[in-house]
Amino acid sequence: MIALWYGILAFMLATYIVLDGRNFGAGILHWIVAKSPAERRQVIAAIGPLWSWHEVWLVGTGGVMVMAFPRLTAAAFSGYYLALFLILWCVLLRGISIEVGGHINDRLWQTFWDAVFVLSNILLAVLFGAASGNLVRGVPLNRDGTFYLAFFTDFRVHGNVGLLDWYTVSMALFCVLLLTAHGATYLTMKTEGAVHGRAAAIARRLWIAAIPAFLLITLLTWQVRPELFRGLIFRPLAWISLCICVASIIALLTGLRTGREHRALLGSTFLLFGLLMTGAASLYPVMLFSTIDPADQLTAPLCAASDQSLRIATPWWFSALVLAFIYLFIIQRHYSGKVNVSKDNQGLY
Amino acid sequence: MNPDFGNPAFWHRLHFAFTITYHYLFPQLTMGLAWFIVFWKWKALRTGDEKFNRAARFWAKIFGLNFAVGVVTGIPMEFQFGTNWAGFSRYAGGIVGQTLAMEGMFAFFLESAFIGALIWGEKRLGPRNHFLAAVGVAIGSWLSGYFILVTNAFMQHPKGYAVTSNEVLSLADVGAYLTNPWGLVQFAHNQSAALVTGSFVIAAIGAFYQLRGVHSEQAKLYLNAGTLIGLVASIAVAFPTGDAQAKMVGNHQPVTLAAMEGRFQGGRLADLAVIGQPNVEQQRLENPIQLPGALSFLAYGTFKSYVRGLNEFPKDNWPDNVELLYYAFHIMITLGMIFIVIMGLATWQRWRGRLESSTGLLWVLMLAFPFPYIANTLGWMTAELGRQPWLIYGLFRTSAGYSKVVGAGDTIFTLIGFAGLYFILGLLFLYLVGREIYHGPDTAGPDSSTLSNAAVSL
Numbered sequence: 001m002i003a004l005w006y007g008i009l010a011f012m013l014a015t016y017i018v019l020d021g022r023n024f025g026a027g028i029l030h031w032i033v034a035k036s037p038a039e040r041r042q043v044i045a046a047i048g049p050l051w052s053w054h055e056v057w058l059v060g061t062g063g064v065m066v067m068a069f070p071r072l073t074a075a076a077f078s079g080y081y082l083a084l085f086l087i088l089w090c091v092l093l094r095g096i097s098i099e100v101g102g103h104i105n106d107r108l109w110q111t112f113w114d115a116v117f118v119l120s121n122i123l124l125a126v127l128f129g130a131a132s133g134n135l136v137r138g139v140p141l142n143r144d145g146t147f148y149l150a151f152f153t154d155f156r157v158h159g160n161v162g163l164l165d166w167y168t169v170s171m172a173l174f175c176v177l178l179l180t181a182h183g184a185t186y187l188t189m190k191t192e193g194a195v196h197g198r199a200a201a202i203a204r205r206l207w208i209a210a211i212p213a214f215l216l217i218t219l220l221t222w223q224v225r226p227e228l229f230r231g232l233i234f235r236p237l238a239w240i241s242l243c244i245c246v247a248s249i250i251a252l253l254t255g256l257r258t259g260r261e262h263r264a265l266l267g268s269t270f271l272l273f274g275l276l277m278t279g280a281a282s283l284y285p286v287m288l289f290s291t292i293d294p295a296d297q298l299t300a301p302l303c304a305a306s307d308q309s310l311r312i313a314t315p316w317w318f319s320a321l322v323l324a325f326i327y328l329f330i331i332q333r334h335y336s337g338k339v340n341v342s343k344d345n346q347g348l349y
Numbered sequence: 350m351n352p353d354f355g356n357p358a359f360w361h362r363l364h365f366a367f368t369i370t371y372h373y374l375f376p377q378l379t380m381g382l383a384w385f386i387v388f389w390k391w392k393a394l395r396t397g398d399e400k401f402n403r404a405a406r407f408w409a410k411i412f413g414l415n416f417a418v419g420v421v422t423g424i425p426m427e428f429q430f431g432t433n434w435a436g437f438s439r440y441a442g443g444i445v446g447q448t449l450a451m452e453g454m455f456a457f458f459l460e461s462a463f464i465g466a467l468i469w470g471e472k473r474l475g476p477r478n479h480f481l482a483a484v485g486v487a488i489g490s491w492l493s494g495y496f497i498l499v500t501n502a503f504m505q506h507p508k509g510y511a512v513t514s515n516e517v518l519s520l521a522d523v524g525a526y527l528t529n530p531w532g533l534v535q536f537a538h539n540q541s542a543a544l545v546t547g548s549f550v551i552a553a554i555g556a557f558y559q560l561r562g563v564h565s566e567q568a569k570l571y572l573n574a575g576t577l578i579g580l581v582a583s584i585a586v587a588f589p590t591g592d593a594q595a596k597m598v599g600n601h602q603p604v605t606l607a608a609m610e611g612r613f614q615g616g617r618l619a620d621l622a623v624i625g626q627p628n629v630e631q632q633r634l635e636n637p638i639q640l641p642g643a644l645s646f647l648a649y650g651t652f653k654s655y656v657r658g659l660n661e662f663p664k665d666n667w668p669d670n671v672e673l674l675y676y677a678f679h680i681m682i683t684l685g686m687i688f689i690v691i692m693g694l695a696t697w698q699r700w701r702g703r704l705e706s707s708t709g710l711l712w713v714l715m716l717a718f719p720f721p722y723i724a725n726t727l728g729w730m731t732a733e734l735g736r737q738p739w740l741i742y743g744l745f746r747t748s749a750g751y752s753k754v755v756g757a758g759d760t761i762f763t764l765i766g767f768a769g770l771y772f773i774l775g776l777l778f779l780y781l782v783g784r785e786i787y788h789g790p791d792t793a794g795p796d797s798s799t800l801s802n803a804a805v806s807l
Contacts, residue, residue, distance in 0.1 A: 049469070052420055052461040059457060062427040063450030070442025070517065077431025077438070078752035084432055085425075085763045089770060092421040096774065099417040103781055146435075148754040305443030306519035308511070313447060313520075320454035327462035327485075334466065334473050 001311060002304045003284070005068040007237075008317065010280035012064055016057035017128060018182075018273045023047045023054065024128075025183015027094070027121025028176065030114060033187060033198040037107065040114055044098060045339045046190035051098055053328065055091065067313060071145065072287050072303035079139060079147040080131070083163050087127050094120035122176070129175025133168030136279070137161065137224050138289030141296045147288075157224050161291050167224050174217045178272060181206035185252070185268040189261035190339050203264070204256055225289075228282045238281035244274035360760040361433045361751040366733070367764060370726055371771050372426060375419035377725050380494055380540065381547020382412050383487035385574060386467075390480040404570050405483070406471070407790030408551070411782060413468040418778050420461075422771070427453070433760065437740055437750035444510050444520045445500050448527075452496035460489030494543070495536055502532030504741050505732065506601050518744075534597055535732075538590035541582050542728060545688060546721040548579035552695070553718035554786060556711040567790045569705065572714075576699055580692035587685050592647065598735065599648035602742065604662040605735035608671045609678040610644060612658045619644035619656035627675045632660065665738065674734040681727040684720050691717055 026047055034040040066073045077084060093116050101113030139147045140160050152162035164172075184203035188196060222229060232238045252267025254260070283289075288298040304310065353359050386405050393401035427449065430438050438446075463485040471479050503510075509526030513519045520526060552575030558568035599606045606612075611627030611634040612619065621644040625637030642652040649656070659667055668674050691713060698704040704711075736742055740750040 049465040050461075052417075052464065053458065055420070055424065056453060056457040056461050059424055059427050060450065060453035062431075063446060063453040065446075066427075066430055066438055066442045067446025067450045070439050070446065073431040073442055073446075074435035074439035074752075077428055078433070078435040078754050081432050081752070081755050081759055082763075084428060085766065088425040088428060089766065091424055092770065092774075095417065095421040096777070099414075100777060100781060104784075146754050305446070306511075306513045306517075309443040309447065309520040312523045313450070316451065317454060320451070320458070324454065324458035324462075327458055331462045331466055334470060 001307055001314075002300050004314070005064075005304065005310050006280075006284055006287075006300045009061065009064055009068060010277060012057060012061040014273050014276035014280070016054070016061055017276060018269050019054040019057060020051075021125075021128075021179045021272060022183050022186040022269075023051055023094075024121045024125040025179040025181065026187050027117055027183070028125060028180045029183055029187065029199065029202065030118050030121075033184070033191075033195050033202065035194070037110060039193075039195050040110070041102060042191050042195050042339055043187065044102060044117075046187060048098060049335050050331075051095070053331075055095070056324075058091070064317070068305055068310060069287065069300070069303040070305055072298060075141075075146055075288060075298060075303075079149050080134075080163070081148070082151070083127065083131070083149065087124065087131075090120040090123045090127065094124065125176045125179045126172045129172035129179075130163060130168045132175060132276075132279070133171030134163065135283065136171070136221060136228070136289075137165070137167050138291040138297070140292050141288055141290035141298065142292075143296060145296065145298055145302075158291050167220055170217060170220055174213055177206060177210055177213055178275075181210055182268045182272055185256075185261075185264050189265045192338050200256075200259075207252065207256065207268075232278075232282045235281045235284070238278050241274045241278040241281055244270055245278065248274055355757075357755070357757040357760065358748055358751050360757045360764065361755075362747070364433055364760050364764045364767075365429055368422070368429065368767055368771075369426060370729070371767075372419065372422040373725070373729065374722055375415050375422065376490070376494070377543045377546045377722070378415050378550060379412060379419055380490050380543040381545070381550070382408055382415075383483075383490050384544075385547060385551060385578070386412060387480075387483045387487050388574070389570075390476075390483045394476055394480050400566055400570060403790050404567060407567070407785075409468050409483075410785050413464070414778060414781055414785070416460075416464055418774060422774070425767075433752055433755065434740075434750050435752035435754070437745070439517065440745055440750070441503075441518045441741060444518045444526065445503060447520055447523070448496040448500040448503075452493050456489045456493035456496060460486055460493065463489070491540065494540060495532075498536045498539055499527055499529060499532040501732070502529040502535055504739075505535075505736055506531035506597070507741055507744055518741075531597055531601070534590065534593045538586065538594045539728075541585040541590050542721070542725050544578060544582035545586055546718075546725060548575045548582055548692075549688070549714075549718045549721045551575035552579055552692075552714045553716075556715035557786070558789065559705055560708070560711050560715060564789050564791050565705075572695075572704055573699065576692055576695040576704070576714075580689070580696045583685065583688040583692050587689065591685065596648060596650075599656075602735060603657050604659065604666055605668055605674075606648060607657055607659045607662070608668045608674050609731065609735060610656075611671070611675045612644070612656065613660055615656060615658035615661050617645065617653050617655050618642045619648075619654075621647065622679070624679075627672055629671050668735055668737045670734055670737070674731060677727040677730040677734065681724050681731060684724040684727070688717075688721065688724070 026043055030040065030043050034043045097113045097117035097120065101110055101117065104110075134149075137157050138161075139149055141147050150162040152164040153160055155162075155165045157165050157167045181203060184199045184206060187199035188203055191199060248267045248269075248271035250267070251263050252271060255262075255264030255267050285300040286297050287300055287303050290296040386408050389401045389405040389408070392398070393405060430442075430445075430449070463482040466474055466482040467479070467486050470482065474482060502508075503526065506529060508529040508531075509520065509522040509524070510518045511521035551571045555568045555571030555575055558564040559572065595606070598609070607615075610619075610622050611625060612622075613632040613634075618641065620637075620639035620641050622634055623638045623640060625634040625639070627633075628635050645654040645656050646652050648654065659671070695704060695710055695714060698707050698710060738747055739745065740747045
């Protein structure tokens with residue numbers, strides 16, 4: 001039951017990163033792929049209708065975490081206090097910039113909100129990247145299972161670490177690279193004209209750059225947590241996730257080469273998803289690793305709510321998931337295909 | 350009581366109180382407006398009269414802006430349980446987390462899938478599907494309210510839980526948890542109050558247009574719907590829901606009732622304080638005007654019922670801010686009575702066909718809309734201050750719930766950050782909504798655009 005809920009939590013977080021990650025990527029590229037105001041509206045329109053549906057995955061992840069792993073929530077959210085509020089404020093500003101940017105047809109107004117949009121998306125990609133680096137590297141957990149993380153300390157990965165060190169910064173950069181490539185792949189599918197051409201070129205270059213970057217980050221991870229790779233061999237779930245990654249890479253590369261844009265997006269989506277799930281499978285059962293003393297780590301059984309609570313939650317969670325995808329299916333049809341600026345106008349006044 | 354600035358608990362409480370109070374300014378209107386929009390969409394579908402479509406379209410735009418601010422201010426709340434209330438999350442996460450997660454999974458996915466369709470998809474969806482999108486959003490918003498109220502009801506009157514061997518709470522009976530009688534009463538009371546906010550806002554815009562002599566057909570529509578639902582909802586807030594809520598408090602939190610009424614000595618034939626100032630140091634109500642016996646009757650059903658006073662309870666179980674609790678409760682009640690009078694008069698004038706020409710009453714309606722927001726806020730202050738010093742009534746004290754690793758400095762820093770962000774957000778909201786109201790409902794057709802801006806967003 002605990003393993004199932006660990007899987008559900010990892011699934012929800014990975015889904016959020018994959019879905020909102022393309023919005024981060026599109027946001028990072030906003031000024032690069034779109035030069036004129038009309039082109040910029042095209043980018044916003046590509047992520048417009050469903051960004052709040054994507055963000056619900058973040059809220060849902062938070063709720064599920066409180067419910068299934070109360071002790072993890074208590075330790076991690078309060079320990080990452082300042083970093084988490086930075087993320088929340090960026091999410092807030094990003095949402096507002098999407099909402100109000102198109103409300104007034106004024107060049108200055110839109111430029112301002114475009115800037116908020118770009119900056120908050122860059123920061124979000126960096127922060128989520130650093131957060132994933134933190135999950136792998138661990139945090140300075142005390143005996144009582146709590147910690148309070150500084151922004152940075154001495155940039156080393158053992159002992160009294162901070163949010164940022166050489167490993168988490170590398171991870172953040174890697175994450176920015178992957179999410180930007182993902183966003184470019186998404187924009188390739190959703191847009192036409194000049195934006196489409198630029199996004200497609202960027203997607204190809206970034207995905208090629210991602211290959212050496214991936215090898216490098218794997219090597220760095222080996223340096224920080226060598227035991228994770230040994231564990232990987234005995235995790236069937238990790239093998240499935242790796243297979244998903246390999247299949248996705250093939251889909252992505254052939255999709256990009258032949259201009260099959262849907263296939264490329266599916267490839268990049270499942271590649272990121274597979275990578276995240278592989279990470280989750282290799283970390284299991286540790287939820288918070290201690291950089292001070294590995295004996296103090298918080299594992300899933302230590303963090304989990306009672307078996308009874310989890311048993312009650314299982315059926316309703318699955319039925320809610322089915323409903324969520326039914327809504328998506330119903331609504332997605334209306335947004336499918338290329339964005340059309342005249343058809344998909346915000347109905348402005 | 351003087352606030353204890355040196356105690357981190359004070360700052361964590363203020364942090365949560367500020368962010369949730371600000372957040373709830375938006376959902377109360379969302380929940381209040383949702384069914385008006387459904388109603389107008391339905392009328393348009395039935396009669397084919399374009400004026401109903403115009404009304405629905407106009408209010409959907411206000412709804413959309415309001416919804417967006419509600420979403421972005423709501424997301425941090427989910428995480429503040431962990432950031433600022435780690436002790437509480439660890440102790441009760443297994444049970445309150447259920448409804449928090451359900452809210453995300455059942456309500457938010459529904460709302461967020463259809464909100465875009467409701468606001469920007471009229472042309473793409475066609476009238477029938479567009480009506481269904483409105484219904485989906487309305488159900489989603491009320492469902493979300495239900496899950497949050499069940500969570501709060503558990504903190505007020507815990508039901509359906511078990512204590513595990515390692516001293517944390519576990520969900521034992523999901524039925525008892527979800528149908529907590531406190532939660533059902535609170536839901537009825539709170540949703541009526543949201544409808545009061547919605548109908549006062551709608552009536553205010555109707556009065557605004559009527560007084561300026563513009564959009565008169567729409568103004569009439571808003572005044573009719575706003576005053577009728579406004580009267581029904583204002584009465585429902587007081588009776589039966591408010592009455593039931595007070596009885597609930599009297600039965601399960603008698604010390605809270607005593608503090609709400611500034612009642613220090615117990616006794617039969619308890620008087621209801623209409624006006625007065627509680628003096629906690631000298632333990633009496635100063636300058637009171639009281640209705641004899643009314644409190645006994647309202648709380649327990651007979652004039653002879655015994656109503657306990659604060660003195661009968663140990664002082665460390667008293668709500669820690671009796672004065673604020675007393676004032677919040679009394680101002681809420683007073684405003685509630687004024688709402689009934691305003692909406693009663695307006696309905697009477699409308700019935701006589703004179704509402705559109707009653708300039709004085711229209712001015713009152715136009716200017717009255719902030720007061721339901723104040724009353725809703727005061728109602729929540731009554732509920733939450735009255736729960737103190739408990740985080741979960743009778744089980745878990747507030748002083749045990751906050752994050753011990755987060756110092757007061759960091760809490761103050763993020764509180765100031767929220768204050769700054771929310772100030773800007775408030776200005777932005779008022780500017781955009783004001784612009785929308787100024788442009789009025791008669792300018793736009795379905796998805797029409799005078800500008801070539803894109804984004805199909807909310």
